[in-house]
Amino acid sequence: MDPPSNPNQNSNFVFSDEYENNFPIEFGLSDYLISGDCLDEDIIISDSVISNSTGKVINGESTGSTRGAIFGYLFIYLFIYLHICGKCRNGAKKKMDTGQRIAFKIQSELEVLDDGFKWRKYGKKSVKNSPNPRNYYKCSNVGCHVKKRVERDREDASYVITTYEGVHSHESPYIVYYNRTPLMLPAGYALQPASQSSSSQ
DNA sequence: CGCGTTTGACCTGCGC
DNA sequence: GCGCAGGTCAAACGCG
Numbered sequence: 001m002d003p004p005s006n007p008n009q010n011s012n013f014v015f016s017d018e019y020e021n022n023f024p025i026e027f028g029l030s031d032y033l034i035s036g037d038c039l040d041e042d043i044i045i046s047d048s049v050i051s052n053s054t055g056k057v058i059n060g061e062s063t064g065s066t067r068g069a070i071f072g073y074l075f076i077y078l079f080i081y082l083h084i085c086g087k088c089r090n091g092a093k094k095k096m097d098t099g100q101r102i103a104f105k106i107q108s109e110l111e112v113l114d115d116g117f118k119w120r121k122y123g124k125k126s127v128k129n130s131p132n133p134r135n136y137y138k139c140s141n142v143g144c145h146v147k148k149r150v151e152r153d154r155e156d157a158s159y160v161i162t163t164y165e166g167v168h169s170h171e172s173p174y175i176v177y178y179n180r181t182p183l184m185l186p187a188g189y190a191l192q193p194a195s196q197s198s199s200s201q
Numbered sequence: 202c203g204c205g206t207t208t209g210a211c212c213t214g215c216g217c
Numbered sequence: 218g219c220g221c222a223g224g225t226c227a228a229a230c231g232c233g
Contacts, residue, residue, distance in 0.1 A: 120204090120206090122224095122225070122227095123208090123226080124206090124207070124208070125224070136225075140205090
């Protein structure tokens with residue numbers, strides 16, 4: 001399947017006002033790019049994904065959301081994007097199975113970035129040829145087997161590499177409003193209509 | 202007391 | 218088969 005010219009043409013997400021004006025870290029667009037040899041992740045977050053999004057994250061303009069909202073947004077958006085475009089690193093569409101991995105490489109002073117989900121740390125391991133340990137987390141939600149790894153970039157410790165593995169079996173805790181035609185969301189994601197209200201985490 | 206973190210031990214896969 | 222590296226487990230510990 002060929003990617004549409006505008007991968008965001010079918011989506012329109014709006015975050016609740018409570019996430020506005022409280023973003024503590026400045027991001028540049030390149031901060032979201034993942035180098036090809038970074039890890040063995042299956043997916044790269046590309047320029048087009050960011051630049052075709054709602055616009056809140058473009059070119060470091062991040063004041064529209066908290067960092068958590070942004071990460072939650074990116075996480076969800078990636079799945080949507082992949083469903084629509086079938087893009088991944090090797091250019092071929094991959095199945096969205098539970099083994100799917102996504103990695104973010106983001107410049108941040110924070111060790112653990114708030115992505116909106118609740119995680120339980122279950123391990124810490126030193127990595128060969130890296131001065132920085134790798135931390136292992138599982139989603140705290142009962143029955144959800146999503147894992148994430150968090151480590152500092154071995155070459156530039158100002159970058160944090162976060163790798164997600166699997167698909168959440170529950171709704172994102174983020175307040176995500178969706179007010180257009182339904183998308184092909186991965187199993188477990190349920191976006192709420194804009195008319196509905198919801199509480200934050 | 203409950204929940205999350207820490208950390209050493211154990212397990213597993215892979216290369217030689 | 219062995220050793221190494223990465224990943225996971227689980228008991229101990231700390232904190233609210």
